[in-house]
Amino acid sequence: MNQYGKKPFFGRIKKSLIFHIVLAGLAGALFYGFVHILLQAAFLYRASDSVDQNIRALSQKKGELEASIKELETNEALERNAKESLGLKKPGEEVVVVVPGKKNSENVLSPEPRTGVWERIKQFLLSL
Numbered sequence: 001m002n003q004y005g006k007k008p009f010f011g012r013i014k015k016s017l018i019f020h021i022v023l024a025g026l027a028g029a030l031f032y033g034f035v036h037i038l039l040q041a042a043f044l045y046r047a048s049d050s051v052d053q054n055i056r057a058l059s060q061k062k063g064e065l066e067a068s069i070k071e072l073e074t075n076e077a078l079e080r081n082a083k084e085s086l087g088l089k090k091p092g093e094e095v096v097v098v099v100p101g102k103k104n105s106e107n108v109l110s111p112e113p114r115t116g117v118w119e120r121i122k123q124f125l126l127s128l
Contacts, residue, residue, distance in 0.1 A: 071077055082088045089095050115123075 072081070083095075087095070
C-alpha cells in the first residue's frame, strides 16, 4: 500500500481478471505461432527431400542429353541423319528404299473363322 492507503496501480492490475485473460491470450498466441512455425519447418524439410530427388533425376537426364548431343555432333551421326531424314547419298552410293506393301495372303496361314457357341451347338445337334 502507498501513503494514501491504496494499492499501487500494478498491484491492482496483477490481481485483475482482465489482466489474466489478456496474459493467457498472449501466451496462447505465442504457443500457436511456435507450433505453426514448427509445422512449416517440418513441411519444408519434407519438400526439400523431394526437391533433392528431382535435382538428382534432372542432373542424370542432363548428363544423358549432353552425351547424346556429343554423339550427334560427330561426322558419322551427321552423315547418318542426312541420309535418313533428307535422303542424301554419297557419289557412287546406291540407295535402296523398302516400301511396305500389302501382306501376301498366299503366304500367310489364316485360321478358320471362329464360330459362336450357338452355332457350334446347332452343328452338333444337326450332326446327330
